[in-house]
Amino acid sequence: MAAPKYLKRYFKVRRNEMPALFKITERIPVQFDSGMQLEKLRKIHMQEIEEYRKLRENLELEAANALACTDPSDRLMLLTEVFLELPKASPSLLDLKVAIVDRIMEKCHCCGWRCGVNRKAGEKGFCRLTDFSNYASEFLHMGEEPELVPSHTIFFTGCTFGCIYCQNWDISTCPEDGTLIEPRKLAKLIDLRRMHGARNINFVTPTPHVHTVLKIIREISVNTPVVWNSNMYHSPEIAEILEGVVDVYLGDFKYGNDVCAQKYSKIKNYLEIVQPNFEFAYRTAEILLRHLVLPGHLECCTKPIAEWVAKNIPHIRFNLMFQYRPCYRAMEYPELGRRLTPEEEVRAIDIVKEAGIEYLLI
Numbered sequence: 001m002a003a004p005k006y007l008k009r010y011f012k013v014r015r016n017e018m019p020a021l022f023k024i025t026e027r028i029p030v031q032f033d034s035g036m037q038l039e040k041l042r043k044i045h046m047q048e049i050e051e052y053r054k055l056r057e058n059l060e061l062e063a064a065n066a067l068a069c070t071d072p073s074d075r076l077m078l079l080t081e082v083f084l085e086l087p088k089a090s091p092s093l094l095d096l097k098v099a100i101v102d103r104i105m106e107k108c109h110c111c112g113w114r115c116g117v118n119r120k121a122g123e124k125g126f127c128r129l130t131d132f133s134n135y136a137s138e139f140l141h142m143g144e145e146p147e148l149v150p151s152h153t154i155f156f157t158g159c160t161f162g163c164i165y166c167q168n169w170d171i172s173t174c175p176e177d178g179t180l181i182e183p184r185k186l187a188k189l190i191d192l193r194r195m196h197g198a199r200n201i202n203f204v205t206p207t208p209h210v211h212t213v214l215k216i217i218r219e220i221s222v223n224t225p226v227v228w229n230s231n232m233y234h235s236p237e238i239a240e241i242l243e244g245v246v247d248v249y250l251g252d253f254k255y256g257n258d259v260c261a262q263k264y265s266k267i268k269n270y271l272e273i274v275q276p277n278f279e280f281a282y283r284t285a286e287i288l289l290r291h292l293v294l295p296g297h298l299e300c301c302t303k304p305i306a307e308w309v310a311k312n313i314p315h316i317r318f319n320l321m322f323q324y325r326p327c328y329r330a331m332e333y334p335e336l337g338r339r340l341t342p343e344e345e346v347r348a349i350d351i352v353k354e355a356g357i358e359y360l361l362i
């Protein structure tokens with residue numbers, strides 16, 4: 001069977017034929033003092049990300065050369081060199097990312113809400129999270145997209161959206177429930193799950209927990225693709241931080257306009273935040289986009305999303321999802337109080353095909 005044309009790098013990391021991006025980032029040495037002003041730290045980050053890009057390019061070239069080698073034992077030896085190329089640095093670019101996010105939390109602008117609260121001092125913004133991170137569950141998920149399973153999935157509590165139809169409302173609306181995360185312990189579990197067959201580590205609703213996610217990743221020993229399973233509502237500052245950390249954005253694209261986003265998820269500036277994040281993700285990593293079709297929202301949401309994707313981020317994997325069912329407070333909105341009709345499903349497929357979406361998963 002021919003190799004898929006999408007998520008090419010991901011498949012190589014999954015097979016340990018290429019280092020995950022965080023494995024490159026943790027090899028870039030950086031000089032900084034965590035007491036520096038946030039802007040100074042970001043300036044250093046901007047310079048050092050160039051070093052990361054150069055190293056990534058070199059390693060990918062070397063890995064490609066190794067994979068082109070026909071002798072299996074020579075191929076393995078050459079790949080070993082790629083993974084050994086540079087020792088882990090201390091402090092590294094990954095440490096700098098941890099320090100920057102730690103400062104961002106003091107006037108929180110991790111997401112598009114930009115609440116400005118000091119979460120380290122116990123203040124809470126829209127997500128109602130201070131600086132702790134809990135997870136509701138962690139397990140080998142067999143129900144994600146076929147290219148991801150088995151996927152080591154970690155469901156964080158809390159959320160930056162207020163979707164009235166949330167299927168996980170018991171987790172998203174109760175940020176203080178669940179198990180308190182100890183980054184080293186969870187990283188060890190990630191190592192073990194990977195050794196036991198997980199194809200990736202899949203962080204669900206990670207944005208308000210980005211500080212903890214980075215600390216976990218810093219402690220991971222194995223080579224594993226990092227999947228950012230999110231609503232793509234992170235701030236531009238966090239988007240910069242995610243370069244060199246996230247291999248695959250498993251990103252929801254929910255709405256084709258801000259009116260629907262505000263009505264159903266309480267988000268006023270949806271497109272202004274989400275579209276640039278998809279574009280940045282497209283330039284710096286790979287994307288598996290999810291679009292949950294909402295009943296009655298084909299022309300206002302599905303259509304503009306499909307057209308925008310085909311124009312701006314064409315070579316991505318696009319998962320068109322029909323599993324909407326009215327959950328949580330959806331019955332308060334009669335138009336969302338039902339499942340999709342078969343006619344709507346057919347129409348949604350026509351829309352994405354007419355838009356020219358290439359790598360469609362239905």
Ligand code: SF4
Nearest residue numbers: 108111114115125127
């Ligand atoms: S993560 Fe977003 S919603 Fe939560 S406090 Fe920060 S800016 Fe506000």
